[in-house]
Each structure stands twice: as C-alpha cells, then as structure tokens.
Amino acid sequence: MEYKAPRGTRDILPDEMHLWHKVEDIVRLVCERAGYGEIRTPIFEYTELFERGIGQVTDIVEKEMYTFLDKAKRSITLRPEGTASVVRAFLEHKLYARPQPTKFYYIGPMFRYERPQSGRYRQFWQFGVEALGSQDPAMDVEVIGILIEIYRQLGLGGFEVQLNTIGCPECRPRYRDELRSYLGGRAGELCEDCRRRLVRNPLRLLDCKEPGCQRAIDEVPPIFEYLCDECREHFEGVKALLSALGVSFVINPRIVRGLDYYTKTVFEVVHSELGAQDVLGAGGRYDGLAGECGGPPTPGVGFAAGIDRAIQVLSAGAGAGEAGDAESRPGDAGAPGPDVYIAPIGREAKAEALKLAFALRQGAGEETPGAGGLKVETDFMGRSLKAQMKYANKLGARQVVILGDEELHRGVALLRDMSTGDQEEVPITDIVKRLSTFGRAEAATVQEATGCR
C-alpha cells in the first residue's frame, strides 16, 4: 500500500463509530442541561494566541505545536488545546457584555507533535467545557461535576479525581521563591531538567519522577501554607462544595499542569486502566487568561477530556461480549441491522426494489420527515437470490422482501421473517404501510435494548 495515515493519526471506521456517537451524545446532553452552549472555533489559529495563552516556556509551545506559514507568510498553528480559542472567541465577540457567566462546551480534534504511544495521538479528540465570568468556587465544582457526570452516564467507572491549588499571581511568587531557596541549596541532588526548572519554572519541579528530585521535593512544604487569604478561601470552598455534591476526590499537591494560564484550582481525573498516559481529563481555573489575551480581566474555569482515552477504557471494559460476530458484519457493528432487506430477482424487479427501498426509508406519510422510516438495504452486487439471502442474514436484516418477476407481474411480493422463516405473499401496494407499522413498534424496543441512540 502506497499511502498510510500520517504518523500518530488514524481512521475511525464505522465499526467503532457507535461508541463515538454515544460519547458525543452524552456530552451534549449533560452540557446542554447544565446551560452550556456548544461552540465551534477554528481548528487553526494565529500562532501568537497559543504562545501568549498557553505560555512560552511550556512543552506544548516549545516543541509540540504543528506550526507553519500560510501563503501570506503568517504563522499558523493547528490548535493543541481548546481553551485559548474559546477565550479568544469570547473576547472577539464581546460576550462579556452579556449576562454572566458564559458557559461553553466543545467537541473536536486537537493536534500535538509528540511520539505516539498508548492513549496518545498526534491528532486526538477532546470534549471540554469553559465557564467564564465567575470566580465562585461553585463554578469550579459545577465544571468538575459535569465531567464526572459524563463519565457516570457513560458507565465509565474506576477513575479518581485529584485536586490541587496552585495559587494566584498574588501568592504563587512567594511559594516559588520559597521553592527556589529550599531546593537551590540541594541542586546537586536534582536531575538536569529540574536544575533548569529551578530557574524558569520551579513549580514544574513538583511532578518530576526522578528519585533524587522526589526525595528533595518530599521535604518541601506544600503550597497550602503560602496561599493568600483569597486563594485559601477559594480552595476551601471548592473542597466543601465538592463534598456537598457527593464527589469523592483526593488532594494531590503534586498536580501542577503543563499550561501556564492556570490559577487556583487544578484537577485531574486519572484511570488505572490507561497505562502510562493515565489522565482521562483535566482542567482548572484560569483567572488571568482573558486579561493576558488583551480583553477585560475575566475569571474562567474549565476542563478538557480525551475522547480517545474514554473510548479506550470503555471498549476495554465492555465490548468483549459482542465483538465476535459484530466484527464480521459490514458497517457499524454497534448499530442494529436493517429492518428490511429487499431482494430483487431480475432487471425489472431491480427498479421496483430501489423504489421500494426509498419509500420504506421515508416512512408512510408521517408529518415529521424521517419519522417512521425504516433502515432498508437492497442488492447492488448482482447477487443470486441465494447469495442475497446469505447477505441479508449477515447484515442482520429482520425482514426480507423477495421481488421476483413472477410475483411482480401479479403485483405481489414475498415477505419473509428472518427469525422465524415464515413467509407470505403480500400485494406490493400494501408493503409500505405494512412494514412501516412493524418498524415503528420494533424500533422502540431495539432502542431500549441497546441502550443508545
């Protein structure tokens, strides 16, 4: 094969699309009910937006961005995350002039140039929410609550919510200085990276996994003792409200996050089944970002969650049961088979089959377009009747309409129930009415049984 999908990218085939739809449907449902509106921003932005927003010294900006010059020689970057774009759109459209808070959600692909591994792609999909305009701890808690509510509705359990605070421009410098003086004296015990971090961004040192650094870090006092009153109060508020909401969480003072814009609350949702890249979703508060982007100072809080990783967990846990025969079936293996397969025999019957297929798909004179329509397939391969029956069976068709020349001339067709094998002769003019009724009743029970869409 001459062409392959570029490194770190992949095709998501119809076989597994039902899981993606399920995730997207639940994200939309949970977010909409909480008053979050969907926003779609460009997939690329001017590079400066990410440099300013995410921070110059972060790994993402320093080495993971897909950046190129367009034909007008402007520097363009494929978005590595969603928050900067959402804040940009919020400011550009002056949405701060409307009643606050402004609550968004988004679903879409992100791009980072990294070495692929388990749960990490160069194009990956995220859903996320951003709530702008409120500095209330309750806003942080709604955002966290939405994330775990989405997981709950997906039936995805076994994760852990980890919470931390990283202060604000008021109090963080005090802690940073404290870290510098504490660890500066022990620089010899630190790894090379951390000696560099000590100068540029001492907080990042806290999540280093080198044993030497760990030992040094263990003796550093946690940030909690250095928080200003406002940050301390906010953190206490978040913890209390999370508990009140019944969300269990653990405090992890090592969470720092890789993006510069975070203030106060930071959190991660980790899952043990994910391997080394164990973060399912993460986020935090970013009260300085809007101001940094040149807009009126506007507090914000949000999260981003990996859809690829959610699906990785979901398909590891559940799908094993029906994967066997589903794999051999064409199309979306998670979707139900056709309600009807139409098997024409001969040229004349073929035209009739196509007409009948479209008629059945439309449904029988419903007011709502598409309502009462059936999932209908027919022959496009010139198969013999026998081969068509085999094919219909593989598709999982529940009824087959057999249209032979002989019957066609008499204005009838054979209607065969594939589960019982019962077969009867029906006037062609009655088929639409007859099958549409059948389809509506059955479709409801199928939906209940599969539990999705």
Added chain:
RNA sequence: GUGGAUGUAGCUCAAUGGCGGAGCACCGGACUGUGGCUCCGGGGGCUGUGGGUUCGAAUCCCAUCAUCCACCCCA
C-alpha cells in the same frame, strides 16, 4: 527528542538460508428462485521499503519508514 520490541493474505499467525502455508473472513457452488449448520471450490502476497552478504534471503547484516510499549510530557 531518547530507549526497547515488532513488521508475512482483509484479520490472527506458521514457514528457524532451499518451491511462502493454515484458520477465520471474502466470493462462488452443492435442485436454473430462498439465509443460519455442513461439504466442495475460488480469488487473493513486490514477505513494510531500499541496499548488502550468499549459488540461493521472509529468514543473516545495514539503513529507512511505520506500528506497539516506555521515557519526556500530556488528554
């Protein structure tokens, strides 16, 4: 950017320097118009790619690309 493992049919894997196979899947047939079970047959391969060693390479060596896993970092 660093390290390790792996690349053979659509999929899962054999062939251990000497004619590239199997199972499943796909297509067809077993009463000239009836599925599931069974049986029979068929199509499919530049052995990731490019060099090298050898009389001879899927097999040994080098390079390269890709995948997987880990580091780094992150969702």
